[in-house]
Amino acid sequence: xxxxxxxxxxxxxxxxxxxxxxxxxxxxxxxxxxxxxxxxxxxxxxxxxxxxxxxxxxxxxxxxxxxxxxxxxxxxxxxxxxxxxxxxxxxxxxxxxxxxxxxxxxxxxxxxxxxxxxxxxxxxxxxxxxxxxxxxxxxxxxxxxxxxxxxxxxxxxxxxxxxxxxxxxxx
Numbered sequence: 001x002x003x004x005x006x007x008x009x010x011x012x013x014x015x016x017x018x019x020x021x022x023x024x025x026x027x028x029x030x031x032x033x034x035x036x037x038x039x040x041x042x043x044x045x046x047x048x049x050x051x052x053x054x055x056x057x058x059x060x061x062x063x064x065x066x067x068x069x070x071x072x073x074x075x076x077x078x079x080x081x082x083x084x085x086x087x088x089x090x091x092x093x094x095x096x097x098x099x100x101x102x103x104x105x106x107x108x109x110x111x112x113x114x115x116x117x118x119x120x121x122x123x124x125x126x127x128x129x130x131x132x133x134x135x136x137x138x139x140x141x142x143x144x145x146x147x148x149x150x151x152x153x154x155x156x157x158x159x160x161x162x163x164x165x166x167x168x169x170x171x
Contacts, residue, residue, distance in 0.1 A: 003150040
């Protein structure tokens with residue numbers, strides 16, 4: 001899958017938009033299907049083999065699993081960042097658009113977390129207090145380094161050029 005497709009990157013004359021979590025959609029749909037298939041299996045096969053308390057615990061685990069997946073599908077995957085060149089503003093769109101910051105307030109940085117890292121944007125003055133993840137997680141592996149290079153070249157550089165942040169391509 002191409003990097004532009006992985007992030008659902010769109011660039012027209014007046015704006016750039018992309019969805020940082022779009023690549024997880026296919027995986028989450030498979031896990032959701034597995035969860036839907038697991039319910040009849042739990043009910044019909046294990047109901048007679050478990051005690052009532054064990055059955056309630058199994059249904060509780062299944063419920064938490066499904067709520068987590070549905071939350072991701074409804075509230076994490078469809079988040080879209082819009083860099084509006086005409087208004088020089090950055091928006092975050094889920095159901096409604098919310099203005100995050102102006103272009104001149106934006107800074108980007110690499111955020112290290114749990115053995116991986118990702119690219120984030122935030123306002124210059126409080127970037128470590130409130131920031132927004134704009135990439136998938138990367139690790140130090142060869143495949144991840146290749147995906148990161150493609151992300152930087154095809155997604156991050158066009159965004160930085162639109163915002164007006166000078167590039168140092170040697171880094």
